[in-house]
Amino acid sequence: MRLIIGLMLSLMVPVACFAASDMNDSYIGKTIIVGSELDYPPYATVDANGNADGFSVDLIKAVANQVGIKVKFKVGPWNEVKAELEHGEIDALPLVAYSAERDKYFDFSTPHIISHAVAFVRKGQKRFRAIEDLRGKAVIVMRSDSTHEYVLFSHITDNITLTDTVGDAFKLLASGKHDFVIAPKLSGLLLLDALGLDNIEVFGEPLETYGKGYSFAVHEGNAQLLDLLNRGLALVKASGEYNLIYDKWFGHIAPREDYTEMIRQLLIAAGTALLIIIIIALWNRILRRQVLIQTAALKESELRFSATFAEAAIGLAHVGTDGRWIRVNQALCDMIGYCEEALLELTFQDITHPDDLDTDVHFVEQMLAGKINSYEPLAKV
Numbered sequence: 001m002r003l004i005i006g007l008m009l010s011l012m013v014p015v016a017c018f019a020a021s022d023m024n025d026s027y028i029g030k031t032i033i034v035g036s037e038l039d040y041p042p043y044a045t046v047d048a049n050g051n052a053d054g055f056s057v058d059l060i061k062a063v064a065n066q067v068g069i070k071v072k073f074k075v076g077p078w079n080e081v082k083a084e085l086e087h088g089e090i091d092a093l094p095l096v097a098y099s100a101e102r103d104k105y106f107d108f109s110t111p112h113i114i115s116h117a118v119a120f121v122r123k124g125q126k127r128f129r130a131i132e133d134l135r136g137k138a139v140i141v142m143r144s145d146s147t148h149e150y151v152l153f154s155h156i157t158d159n160i161t162l163t164d165t166v167g168d169a170f171k172l173l174a175s176g177k178h179d180f181v182i183a184p185k186l187s188g189l190l191l192l193d194a195l196g197l198d199n200i201e202v203f204g205e206p207l208e209t210y211g212k213g214y215s216f217a218v219h220e221g222n223a224q225l226l227d228l229l230n231r232g233l234a235l236v237k238a239s240g241e242y243n244l245i246y247d248k249w250f251g252h253i254a255p256r257e258d259y260t261e262m263i264r265q266l267l268i269a270a271g272t273a274l275l276i277i278i279i280i281a282l283w284n285r286i287l288r289r290q291v292l293i294q295t296a297a298l299k300e301s302e303l304r305f306s307a308t309f310a311e312a313a314i315g316l317a318h319v320g321t322d323g324r325w326i327r328v329n330q331a332l333c334d335m336i337g338y339c340e341e342a343l344l345e346l347t348f349q350d351i352t353h354p355d356d357l358d359t360d361v362h363f364v365e366q367m368l369a370g371k372i373n374s375y376e377p378l379a380k381v
Contacts, residue, residue, distance in 0.1 A: 026224060027067075027069050027224060027225060027228055028067075028068045028069065029068060029069070029070070030069060030070065031069070031070040031071065031072050032064070032069060032070070032071055032072070032091035032092060032225065033071075033072050033073075033074055033089075033090040033091050033092075034052075034060055034071050034072070034073050034074070034090065034091065034092045034093065034094055035073075035074050035075075035076065035081030035082070035084055035085060035090045035092070035093050036052035036054070036056070036057055036073045036074070036075050036076075036081065036093075036094065037075075037076075037077070037078045037081065037095070037165075038075060038076065038077055038078075038164075038165055039165035039166060039167045039168075039191070040054070040078070040095070040165070040166060040187055041054060041187055041190045041191060041194065042054055042055050042186065042187070042190055042249040042250060043055050043056045043095050043113075043115075043184075043187060043214070043249075044056050044057060044094070044095055046075055050075065051073070051075075052073035052075050054249065055113070055245060055246070055248075055249040055250065056094035056095035056214070057073065057094060058245045058248070058249070059094065059112060059233075059236070059242070059245050060092070060094040060216060060229075062232075062236045062241050062242075062245060063216075063229055063232035063233050063235075063236050064232060065232075066231075066232040066235040066236055066239075067228045067229075067231055067232040067235070069228065074090055077143075077164040077165065078142060078143070078144055078145060078164070078165070079143045079144040079164065081093060082096075082144050083144075085105070085106065085217065085218075085219060086105045086106075086219075088219050091218065091219070091222075091225060092216055092217065092218050092225065092229070093106075093216070093217045094216055095214045096108065096214065096215055096216070096217035097115070097146035097213070097214055097215075098111075098213065098215060099146065099149055101149065102217070104220070105219070105220050106217040106218065106219065106220060107217065107218050107219070107220055107221065107222060107223070107226050108215040108216070108217055108226075109215045109216040109217070109218075109226060109229045109230050109233060110215065110230055110233060110234075111213025111214060111215045112213075112214060112215065112216070112233055112242075113213070113214050113246075114213050114214070115184045115185075115186070115187075115213075115214055116184065116185055116206035116207070117146075117147055117150065117182055117183060117184050117185065117206065117207050118182070118183070118184075118185045118188070118202050118203070118204065118205070118206050118207065119131065119134060119180050119181070119182055119202075119203045119204055119207070120170070120173065120180060120181040120182075120183060120188055120192075120200050120201065120202060120203060121173075121179070121180045121181075121200070121201065121203040122173060122174070122176070122199055122200055122201075123199050123200065123201050124199075125179075125203075128179075128180075128203060130204065131156075131203075131204050131207070134156060134157070134179065134180055134203075135156055135157060136157050136158075136159065137157055137159065137179035137180060138157070138159040138161065138177075138178040138179045138180075139151055139156070139157050139159065139160055139161070139178065139179065139180055139181070139182060140160075140161045140162075140163060140169040140172050140173055140177075140178050140180070140181045141160065141161075141162060141163075141169065141181065141182050141183070142162070142163055142164070142165060142166050142168075142169060142183070143162040143163065143164060145166075147182045147183060147184075148160075148162065150182065150207070151182060161177075161178055166181075166183045166184075166187060166188065166191055167191050167194075167195060169181045169183065170183075170188070170191055170192060170195060170197055170200060171195070171197070173200055174197045174199055174200055180203065181200075182207070185202065185206065186250065186254060188202070189202075216229045216233070243256065309327070309329055310329050310330065311329075312329055312331055313331055314331055315328075315329065315331045315332030315333075315334075315335045315336075316328070316329045316331065316332060317329070317332050317348075319348055321368060322347065323347035323348050323349050323364070324344075324346075324347045325343050325344050325346060325347070325348065326344075328340055328343050328344070336351060338351070348360070349361065
């Protein structure tokens with residue numbers, strides 16, 4: 001049965017791959033139009049010549065290259081490029097956070113990076129001590145951005161001012177207008193540095209309800225292009241190119257976790273533990289072997305002693321501290337005229353002559369007390 005199922009699967013896989021390849025042939029070698037934002041560093045920005053630049057731009061270039069398609073960028077304010085994708089005027093956006101509202105117009109790839117938003121305030125605004133203090137205050141956010149949606153759905157405030165870029169929002173705040181800005185932390189810090197705005201600072205921890213994965217987005221229903229982008233993203237990550245792109249744009253502000261040293265330490269610890277376990281196991285084996293050897297030697301010694309004891313020509317006995325016979329040999333039995341069974345039911349006092357009993361008992365007591373170091377035969381029996 002397993003063989004039949006295995007054969008069926010092996011036949012089905014090539015068919016599935018061929019179908020997927022056929023489905024996406026319409027994009028191979030073609031150019032797609034990708035929208036890119038003006039001012040959202042380090043994710044999306046423009047270079048000195050006005051060309052699209054940033055993490056998401058480099059990433060979608062690498063993804064397109066992996067699957068054999070070309071890209072051309074159309075740069076504009078976020079709300080404009082977002083609207084163009086909604087209307088099918090461009091093919092994709094490289095950096096879109098998922099929301100239920102956007103899902104009506106876009107299809108999303110696997111997320112390729114996570115972003116956390118924070119509140120930014122002017123320095124010296126001591127009246128704000130917690131995020132709750134911002135409730136009902138005047139906020140500035142970029143129009144149609146996921147932070148705009150966050151403010152609407154969280155109901156933190158209804159006093160909302162919209163700008164075309166995050167940079168414009170910071171400029172308004174720095175000039176003394178409104179109370180705070182909500183923006184992705186990394187983008188915000190880079191923008192503040194680039195704009196030379198030193199009177200704005202991060203306020204509080206990242207907003208718990210806002211931590212979105214950024215994805216590629218295509219027009220609703222464009223499964224062919226979405227499949228290519230997902231496959232290209234997987235190839236870029238598998239090749240290590242994703243890490244190079246990440247390090248280029250985020251390495252100086254949010255370095256990737258380097259697990260190499262951690263793994264090395266764990267391997268050393270695991271190797272040490274394994275070595276200790278092996279040593280303990282070998283030591284236990286050696287000890288068990290030594291115990292077995294000693295036990296065998298004791299048994300052999302006991303057998304030799306028993307044989308010598310039984311075959312001795314003189315009478316020998318093993319007597320307990322209470323005077324009871326524990327073991328006797330045949331020579332002793334012949335000497336005193338008792339069989340072994342009968343003698344073992346008696347004590348040496350039972351067969352000692354009454355005239356010698358006190359002397360012999362005293363002798364035994366002295367010997368047990370360690371006051372007599374040599375053994376002398378008991379008196380007449």
